[in-house]
Structure formats: structure tokens, C-alpha cells
Amino acid sequence: MTHYIELLVAQARVIDPNADARTGRVIESREEDAIFCYPDSASVRAGIVAASQKLEMPRIGIVGAGGTGGYILDQVAKTPVREIHLFDGDELKPHNAFRMPSAVSIETLRNRPKKVDYFHAHYSQLRRGIVPHPYYIDGSNIQTLNGFDFVFVSVDDGPSRKLICEYLSSNGIPFVDVGMGLEKDDASNSIFGLCRVTMGTPKKSDHLPARLPIVDDQADALYRSNIQVADMNAMNAILAVFKWKQYFGFYLDYDLAHNLSFSAAMLSVVREDQG
Template sequence: MSLPQINPSTDLKRLQNEGYEVTIIDSHIMISNIPYVNSQKQIKRGDLITPLNLNGGNILKPATHIAHFVGEYPCSSNGQKLLNIVNSQQRLTINNKLTPTFYLSSKPKHNGGKYDDYYELLTTYCRILCHEAQSIDENVTPKTFSPIMNKSNNISFNYVDTNSSRANISFLENKFYNQRIGIIGLGGTGSYILDLIAKTPVKEISLFDGDKFLQHNAFRSPGAPSLEELKLQKNKASRMSEIYSNMHKNITVCDEYLTEQNLNKVDGLSFIFISIDDNEAKKLIIDHLISKCISFIDVGISVSITEDQDLIGVSRTTLVTPNKKDHIDNRIPLVKSEENEYNSNIQISELNMLNASIAVIKWKQLFQFYKEHERSHNLTMDINELLIYNDE
């Protein structure tokens, strides 16, 4: 059983949200890094473990008042053994390993000696152990807020999404679990799209870009690459995969441009974001996506310099689905056009970021993460007015 499955249990979520290092292994719950005192009056850190009472995947109230402690013999602040809570020494099989533990027993005075939930059980033992350690150093605490590793093979992240659980929206994130997302173009807007998508539990993220990451890209992409990194001139898709694979498990890379010869690489994807400024290549891609009934969002930015020497323009987000595609010719430029200031690499990272955010919000609306009063298929934002218009 893995930590993400504790979401239905409010007592376990409370432990996690308060900063305890919670892990569930082999039907046991473990809190790590509990401060305690050993016989030499030294502050050490150990682990508390107790079996979970489960029924059909649901976590019930604790069936026992006991807990196991992994560490040295827990003592008082003056080095005396805590005989009042240590019942005996035992070995516990956890994660297929025999672990020496101290068997702790401290019954509550209410409910016939039974704890109301796992929060009460574990925090009770934490308080007993930590009280002695805090008598020596009042600053020690079991609430470390340490990142929690994800030990499940079925979840998309390398560590647990505690943000969703703290906000109680994990059930909404579940809507993305089986999606395989493609991002074509990892320039300014595309790189910000990846930054946002990588924070969702989609099954897979496929990156497509044949360009190198050069110095001008650093000024319209997330993060702050070093000069040494820029000198490497890595492929954009490969570089982004290296960065975001620290967080998301399933990122694949195509470090070449999409052509008629390799367009089949997008087949089987659930949804695609297109963020490229080559209109002729875009037409080839869009025609293929339509033939495969793959929904997508195309984004674009157009800016120009006024006589007053400032910038005006619009950002565009166009959603296309198998049921709504008659607006493509009117909304998405598919023929070669005159260069504007954006194509000359004016650095406008805030517009890239905003364009990406609107695109991802639109995607989340499509899958009912966000409420949408009326389905829109083309949004344009007037930069100088900061107004968003629904054109379709």
C-alpha cells in the first residue's frame, strides 16, 4: 500500500499536513525522524510503526493501542529507560526485512483503552518520546515537513503530491491519471506548458522539438540556466526532460522536428499542445491529428511596436476536438507569414507564461477540473487592454 492511498483517511492526512514524515509500507504506517533520548542522554531520531486496520482498502480505527519503535532503547532526559511504555523488545517484518523494535504500550484512559484514530495513537507516542528530547533541546521536533518519497509504481511523481492532499483536491487530480500528453515545441510558451503539465499526474508526457537550447531561450523559459549550461547547446526536449524528470516519472523525448516520416510518433497520445511558429509544419501536424481524432490546443502570440515605441498585441489559445474543428482555418495561421517582432526573438517571457497558463486552464476545463460556464474554442487576450475574448 502506498502513501497516496491514505487520502480517504482524515487522520492520516492530518499527520502528513502537519509535517510528520508519513510512509505506508506493507499495511503498516510509519512516522520517521522522531526525536528521543538514548541511555547516554543524547538526542537521537527513530521511527514509530503501527499496523493499519484495513477493510477493502478502507482505513478503519486502530485495532490495537500498541506501536513499535525503531532505534535505541528510548530513555528519559536523565538517561533512565522508559519502562512505563516499553513492554518488550521484538522483531517486526517490514518491507520483507526483519527489523528489531521496541514494543510500546500506552493505553488511553477513554474508549476502553482504544485510540480514536491513528492521529491520536501516533501523536501520543510522539509526545512521550519528544518530551524527553525537548527537555534537553526545546527546538527538536518530529514535524520536519521533509519531502515524502513516492514508493508506488502506479503514480506519476517521484515524490508525493502533498499540495493536492492539503487542498483536498486529490479527487480532481485523478481526472488526469490516464492521459498521455504531447507538447510540440519547447520554446517560450511550450516550456511553460511543460512546467505546468509536469505538476499534474498525467500518465505520460511526450516532448517534441528539434531545436537547441540557446542563450536567447534562457530569457523566455522557466528557470535560470548557467552560462556553462548554455555553452553545451543541448537539445531543448532532452534538456527539459532532464529537468522535469526530477519530479515527473514518465517523460519521453523526440529530439527531432516532426515531418511526414515521423508523425506517427504522436499516435496514441490523448491530448497535444502545439507551440511552434512554423505555420507550414503546423498544418502538417494538425492535419494528422485530425485524421487520428486527437484533441489539441494550438497557441500563438503576435506583437508589434507602436509609434510610441511600446508593444501591443494578442495571445491566442485555440482548442480543437473531433467534435469542433470547423474554426481552424479562421483561427490558426497555417500558411507562411511575414515575420513580426516575436519571430525576431523579442524577449517577452511574461506573455509566454500567460499564454501557457491559459492553454493549460483550457485543457483542465475540457476535462472538468475547472468549471466552464460555456465551452470556448478560441480565446484571444488583448495585451494592452488585458481582456480575454471568447471568439468561438
């Protein structure tokens, strides 16, 4: 088809040098049961359709739709995953708007939507299959995670992390857990710290007890800073999505590291727990 277009356009340009067969018209997806609202021309233009097809899986879960979870969704939404399930019971608040993707209007904040409902409405403009669950995962509903192909865990509570990750690991569901620790250096008035990405799979989980922060740290939460910055939320999410894509073969993975630590001060990534 491209060859015929070039032949015809060459003749047309003899008459009009500006003639072009490409109209730039945006069309809706015509495929039956299409995932995207309009065709993924980016993958076609880059010639990576075959690689992208490795990510065509039925169900991905994102537990925690805060800053990092929002950036995870932003990336996963642009892949051919059939369903993306979001779990979070929080309402969208002004401080969330400054550490998540996109821009939130003041009218939206005044309506106090659930985070998952906001993300569902926003990303449904791009694709189908965003499934909001406006509640927290706990012992009463942990079985909801059964049958997922992969789960991203983005929670800031130690006991919840322990419950979710142990359940996923014991049921052979691959997952990535994310977290960050940022502090302010008073002398320089600068921020330092790191973000962590830990993957657990059916083949390797022996490193998890040493890597996952699972203590109940809520008792002293009032006395600790909880610094989060949008770029570190995004970095944490991007590293998590990289591990997911490596696990399913979209990206090459030379050392099979199951734990990554990114230092803000050094701009370096430490890769550990190979296997």
C-alpha cells in the first residue's frame, strides 16, 4: 500500500509540489473489541508491534493510586494490557495533584472524587479496560488479587505491604513493590534519598524478607517527614514498569536483578538480588 501511495503522490506533485496523500485525520479503532480508542500508531511507526504484543495480557493490578501508582498507570495504560485494575480507597486531595501525572482542575478537587474514579475517567479517553476499585486491599478482600498476571504494589503502610506481598508470593503471582525514602539536609536545604523497586516472582522470592519494609511505622508517623516529589514518584514508577517489561521480555534483562535502588544524590541505580 505504501509503495502505491508513493507512486501516485510522485505524479500528483508534478502538478502541485505540496500534494500529500496523508491527511492526518484521526480515526477511531475499527478492530472488534479494541483496547485503545484510536490505533496505536506509535508502536507501528517505531516497528515494535511484535515486542509490544508480549505485554498483551488479560489483567494487571495496581494497588495504591497515589503519586507513584498514578505514574505506573500512566505507563501501563499505553500498553496492550486488556484490563488494568486500580485499588485505592482515598479521595483525591490537593497535595496529590502535585505529585501525580497530568493536571487536576480545582473543580475536580472540589468534587472530592475517589482517586481510582478520577484515573478511570481520565485514562478512559485513551483506552478501555480501566477498572476502578474504590477500596483498600485488606484481609477481608485480599482474594480479589487472585488471577492477576502481574501486580504493582504501591502502598506506604508496612502491614498492608506484608499482607499483599506475602499473598501474591504464596499464590505464584509475580509483582513489583515500590517505595521511597527522602529526607531534607538542613545544612544545604537540599533533598536526598532513594527509591526502591523490588520484584517477586514464582522463581525467586527468597530476597523479599530482607528487602520489603513491613514494620508498623504508623505510630511515629507524626514525628517523621513524608517527603514525596513528583519526579521521584515518576522515577520509582518508571523503574517498576521497566522490571515488569523485562519480566515479560519486552526489554532485555542481562542480570535479572530483583531489587533496584535509585539514589537522588548520585543519579545511580544499584542492581541486586540477581536470579
